[in-house]
Amino acid sequence: xxxxxxxxxxxxxxxxxxxxxxxxxxxxxxxxxxxxxxxxxxxxxxxxxxxxxxxxxxxxxxxxxxxxxxxxxxxxxxxxxxxxxxxxxxxxxxxxxxxxxxxxxxxxxxxxxxxxxxxxxxxxxxxxxxxxxxxxxxxxxxxxxxxxxxxxxxxxxxxxxxxxxxxxxxxxxxxxxxxxxxxxxxxxxxxxxxxxxxxxxxxxxxxxxxxxxxxxxxxxxxxxxxxxxxxxxxxxxxxxxxxxxxxxxxxxxxxxxxxxxxxxxxxxxxxxxxxxxxxxxxxxxxxxxxxxxxxxxxxxxxxxxxxxxxxxxxxxxxxxxxxxxxxxxxxxxxxxxxxxxxxxxxxxxxxxxxxxxxxxxxxxxxxxxxxxxxxxxxxxxxxxxxxxxxxxxxxxxxxxxxxxxxxxxxxxxxxxxxxxxxxxxxxxxxxxxxxxxxxxxxxxxxxxxxxxxxxxxxxxxxxxxxxxxxxxxxxxxxxxxxxxxxxxxxxxxxxxxxxxxxxxxxxxxxxxxxxxxxxxxxxxxxxxxxxxxxxxxxxxxxxxxxxxxxxxxxxxxxxxxxxxxxxxxxxxxxxxxxxxxxxxxxxxxxxxxxxxxxxxxxxxxxxxxxxxxxxxxxxxxxxxxxxxxxxxxxxxxxxxxxxxxxxxxxxxxxx
Ligand code: ADP
Ligand code: MG
Numbered sequence: 001x002x003x004x005x006x007x008x009x010x011x012x013x014x015x016x017x018x019x020x021x022x023x024x025x026x027x028x029x030x031x032x033x034x035x036x037x038x039x040x041x042x043x044x045x046x047x048x049x050x051x052x053x054x055x056x057x058x059x060x061x062x063x064x065x066x067x068x069x070x071x072x073x074x075x076x077x078x079x080x081x082x083x084x085x086x087x088x089x090x091x092x093x094x095x096x097x098x099x100x101x102x103x104x105x106x107x108x109x110x111x112x113x114x115x116x117x118x119x120x121x122x123x124x125x126x127x128x129x130x131x132x133x134x135x136x137x138x139x140x141x142x143x144x145x146x147x148x149x150x151x152x153x154x155x156x157x158x159x160x161x162x163x164x165x166x167x168x169x170x171x172x173x174x175x176x177x178x179x180x181x182x183x184x185x186x187x188x189x190x191x192x193x194x195x196x197x198x199x200x201x202x203x204x205x206x207x208x209x210x211x212x213x214x215x216x217x218x219x220x221x222x223x224x225x226x227x228x229x230x231x232x233x234x235x236x237x238x239x240x241x242x243x244x245x246x247x248x249x250x251x252x253x254x255x256x257x258x259x260x261x262x263x264x265x266x267x268x269x270x271x272x273x274x275x276x277x278x279x280x281x282x283x284x285x286x287x288x289x290x291x292x293x294x295x296x297x298x299x300x301x302x303x304x305x306x307x308x309x310x311x312x313x314x315x316x317x318x319x320x321x322x323x324x325x326x327x328x329x330x331x332x333x334x335x336x337x338x339x340x341x342x343x344x345x346x347x348x349x350x351x352x353x354x355x356x357x358x359x360x361x362x363x364x365x366x367x368x369x370x371x372x373x374x375x376x377x378x379x380x381x382x383x384x385x386x387x388x389x390x391x392x393x394x395x396x397x398x399x400x401x402x403x404x405x406x407x408x409x410x411x412x413x414x415x416x417x418x419x420x421x422x423x424x425x426x427x428x429x430x431x432x433x434x435x436x437x438x439x440x441x442x443x444x445x446x447x448x449x450x451x452x453x454x455x456x457x458x459x460x461x462x463x464x465x466x467x468x469x470x471x472x473x474x475x476x477x478x479x480x481x482x483x484x485x486x487x488x489x490x491x492x493x494x495x496x497x498x499x500x501x502x503x504x505x506x507x508x509x510x511x512x513x514x515x516x517x518x519x520x521x522x523x524x525x526x527x528x529x530x531x532x533x534x535x536x537x538x539x540x541x542x543x544x545x546x547x548x549x550x551x552x553x554x555x556x557x558x559x560x561x562x563x564x565x566x567x568x569x570x571x572x573x574x575x576x577x578x579x580x581x582x583x584x585x586x587x588x589x590x591x592x593x594x595x596x597x598x599x600x601x602x603x604x605x606x607x608x609x610x611x612x613x614x615x616x617x618x619x620x621x622x623x624x625x626x627x628x629x630x631x632x633x634x635x636x637x638x639x640x641x642x643x644x645x646x647x648x649x650x651x652x653x654x655x
Contacts, residue, residue, distance in 0.1 A: 001069050002030035003164060003196050004054065009063035011049050011219075023049045025219045027063070033164065034232050036191035037198045038207040041216035047200040050216070051169050054198065055090060056083050057563060057648045067165075077567065085110055085565030089158025091168035095150040096560045096652065097142040097157075100263040101256075103129060104138040107157045110564045112256070115249040128156040132186065148179030155186055157564075166190055168199040172206055184209045192233050248570040250577070257578040260554075271546050272585040275539030275628065279590025280597070281532035283616060283624040287598060289525040291615040296517055298611070306490040308365075308396045310508035311355060311483045311500050315345030344369065346479040351505075355485060358499040360492035366464050366480035367392045375437040378415075378460065380423045380430065387419055387458035390436050392467055394484050397453065404428050405451025410469070412450035414461040420452045427452060434460055443474045536627070540635040543582055547575060547639035551646075558643055559651030568644040575640035576633055583632030587625030591616075594624070 011024035023046045031037055039047050052058040053065055056072050059080070065072045067087065075083060097106050104125050105112070111121035129138050132152040137145055142153070151171060158166050168187065172180040188209055191197045199210065207213050211230045215223030261268045347355075347366075356364045370376070370390040377386045393407060393414060405428035408414045413434065420427040427449045435444040453461065462470075464480070471478045485500070487493050497507055506512065551558070558571055598614035605613040 002066075003033050003068060005030040005064075005066040006053075007064040007066070009053065009061055009065060011046070011053060011058075011061045023219050024053070024061070027221060029214065029221060029224065031165075031196050031198065033196055034191055034194045034230065035196050035212055036188060036210040036227075036230055037196070037212045037214060038210040038227070039198065039200045039214050039216060040202065040204075040207055043202070045216045046219040047216055048169055049219075051167050051198070051200055052649050054165070055088055055167050055563065056080050057652070081565045081567050083565075084563060085114060086161060087163050087165060089161070089163040089166045090560075090563045091151070091154050091158050091166065091171045092652065093170040093173040095142070095147075095154045095174070096556060097150055097153055098557050098560065099142055100260050102139050102141055103134060103145070103153050103156075105259070106142065106153060107160050109157065109561070110161050112252050113248050113561070113564060113566050113570055115246040115252065118252075125156070125160055128160050129153070131159075132156045146179070147175055148182055151175060151179070151183050152186065155183070155190075159190065164195060166195055166197045168197065170200050170202070172201065172203070180206065188230065191230055194232055247567065248573055250573075253570075253573045253577040254581070256574060257581055260550075261578060261581060264550075267546065268582065268585070271542060271582055272589055274542050275536075275582065275586035275632065276590035276593060278532060278535035278537075278539045278631075279587055279624045279628045280594050281535055282529065282627060283591055283594040283620050284597060284614065285525055285528045285532055286620045286623070287594065287614045287616040288528075289521060290617065290620070291611075291613040292521055293518055294615060295609075295611050295613070296521075305396055305398060306493055307487045308394075309485040309487060309493055309496050309500065310367075310396060310511075311485060311505045312344035312508065313347055313351065313481065314504070314506050344481045346481050347483055348479075352480070352483060354503055355483060355500070355505070358485065358496055358503075360488050360496055362486045362488050365394055365484040365486065367394045367482040367484055368464060368467055368478060368480055369482050370436065370438065372437065376460075377435050378419070378423070379433040379435070380427075383423055385419060385422050385458065387415075387460050389457065389459040390434075391459060391461055392464040392482075393461045394464070394482075395486070396484055397461065401454045403452045403454050405449070408447075408450040408462060408466070410463065410466045411447060412462075412466075413447040414451050414453055415449055416455040416457060416459045417452050418455065419458040419460070420449075422458070438471070438474075439476050441474060441476065443470070443476075445470055536631055539586065540631045543579060543632050543635040544638060546582075547579060547636050548642070550578070551575065551639050551643040554643070555646060555651040555654050558646050559648045559654075562646075562648035563652070571644040571646075572640040575643050576636050579632040579636030579640070580629060583629035584625065586632065587628030590628060591621045591624045594621075 006027045006029050009024055009027040010022065013021045013023055015021055027050065039050065041047050049058075053061055053072075056075070059073050059075065061073060063073075067083065072080070072083065097103075098109070101109070104122055107129055108116075108121040108125035111124065126135070126138060129135060132155060134145075134149060134152055134156070137149065142150055145153070151174075155166075155171075158168075166187075171187065172183055175183060184206060187197055187199065191211070199206070201207055208227065210227045213223070213225050213227050214221060352364055352366070355361065368391065371388060372390075373388060374386065376388075376390055377384050379385075397407070397414075399407060403417050405414075413432075415427065423432070424430070428451055429449065431446050431448050433444055433446050435442060437443075447462070453459075468478045485496055487496055500507065558566075561571060561574075594614075594616060598612075598616050601614050602612040605611060
């Protein structure tokens with residue numbers, strides 16, 4: 001059986017407008033081991049077309065093309081891939097070396113595509129390069145060597161897997177006379193070792209080296225004559241390094257991508273920086289939200305004892321509090337925030353009994369808050385100052401919040417530093433008059449300032465009992481409109497809060513405010529994240545465009561890889577890996593810059609408010625990198641597919 005046999009082979013190219021062009025007609029020829037065949041014929045006669053069929057780069061033909069009796073035209077992808085890897089080696093007129101890889105990597109490529117271990121493949125590649133007299137150049141890039149050397153590298157690459165057939169399409173077409181001679185000697189040497197070499201040439205001088213000359217004209221074989229005799233030497237047996245059905249490995253793909261990216265360093269840096277902007281916005285948004293939320297919670301918690309649950313009464317229609325006694329004059333006395341939450345109504349004794357009955361509540365502390373604008377004021381000497389809130393002191397007021405002085409007792413008041421500052425620097429120990437409007441009555445009394453409390457807004461505090469006795473003197477009944485439940489353990493606070501809600505009461509105003517605040521913040525974060533999302537889309541498009549450019553630039557390389565036995569999947573892997581790396585770089589740059597910006601911003605906010613507004617957690621950093629990688633990889637699917645689907649014949653033809 002012949003090594004290679006063509007039976008009634010026709011190749012028809014489909015042209016635009018249903019036209020057809022028959023490039024090969026009724027080809028019947030067979031080739032054997034050890035032959036050095038020259039195919040000659042005029043330009044356009046069909047020589048390259050024939051080589052592409054034999055090389056398994058084009059399976060779209062009629063007739064049969066038998067390799068060791070098996071029809072190549074009917075091969076499955078995996079069989080074809082193995083044919084490329086194991087049985088056939090290509091040498092091209094224009095060398096088609098991969099420019100960003102050194103000679104060793106170029107020659108080892110077929111093995112890299114089979115996931116052969118680096119050590120093994122480099123050893124084998126070095127062996128073949130040494131045979132070609134290139135031992136001293138293996139770490140050079142293709143553009144650092146001469147044309148003759150390039151063609152020797154290409155031959156080494158074709159030989160590295162010890163195939164049975166070498167096809168060479170005008171291998172000396174780009175070489176001068178002297179190097180042509182060298183290359184022909186090498187090619188002759190290959191056939192001497194028992195391989196079938198099929199070489200296309202126009203040159204009679206080149207054809208004179210071969211053992212057989214086949215002439216093609218107009219797609220038909222018109223001549224087939226014997227040439228000089230080739231003396232065969234005993235074939236050196238080469239250990240096969242390929243493992244069948246192996247794909248390009250992840251790390252090998254990564255290395256190939258890195259080598260390619262290094263070649264276009266500045267472009268890749270620009271893309272990474274560009275895509276990092278989206279990542280940076282996402283990370284900073286999250287970190288800002290986190291920082292502000294924790295600041296708010298922190299501020300609130302500083303004044304709140306976790307064992308104490310503040311309860312307000314939203315007041316239901318059927319309750320007697322409809323005609324509430326306190327501060328309910330058409331809402332005029334309420335501040336807007338109170339209105340928003342409906343204000344807290346009085347608690348009846350039965351309400352308090354109910355609350356006291358909640359599991360884990362040790363005791364109930366009554367409290368009173370009167371919020372009003374424009375009606376309540378304090379007088380100190382000549383000065384008069386409005387205050388917004390008149391409230392009972394409760395266990396919820398922490399002594400740690402005292403700026404100076406002590407908590408008030410009967411006959412004393414506690415005021416906020418804001419109020420104190422607007423009166424006099426030193427208020428502790430001074431006596432001031434407090435005037436409030438309650439139940440339609442204006443009442444005034446003198447009190448000693450026991451201490452000053454940290455806090456915003458003008459607030460006057462007094463013990464609940466003291467308020468009660470003052471009001472009693474004026475003939476007013478005091479009913480609590482806020483109560484504090486003391487939990488047996490802070491851990492039960494949540495359960496108590498739930499029970500409070502079940503009874504129809506609400507938690508503290510602060511809590512409601514925090515809730516509203518965080519909701520607003522969440523919305524803000526969402527909007528900002530949307531903005532970040534847009535920049536992410538932009539970076540995805542950028543990566544898509546760059547990879548598309550990369551595919552176009554590397555069209556020839558893709559053709560070479562396919563000729564060497566790359567699967568669709570391998571080509572796809574190369575591009576997706578490149579996108580993956582771009583994503584990783586972009587992610588790291590984005591996160592790095594976020595940390596930097598955070599550092600600078602925090603420096604200022606720390607000076608101003610004593611807290612870090614940008615709080616980047618490891619989770620955010622990780623999320624940033626993952627988002628970056630995922631987006632890049634998503635963006636790479638189209639270009640990677642486009643690359644994988646390129647027709648090898650067309651990509652190799654491209655100049
Ligand atoms: P050679 O290598 O002998 O110069 P080719 O095999 O490249 O010739 O081409 C043979 C003929 O087929 C030429 O006339 C060429 O124009 C035509 N041909 C080659 N490739 C295509 C193609 N993809 N589509 C249409 N015609 C083609
Ligand atoms: Mg040609």
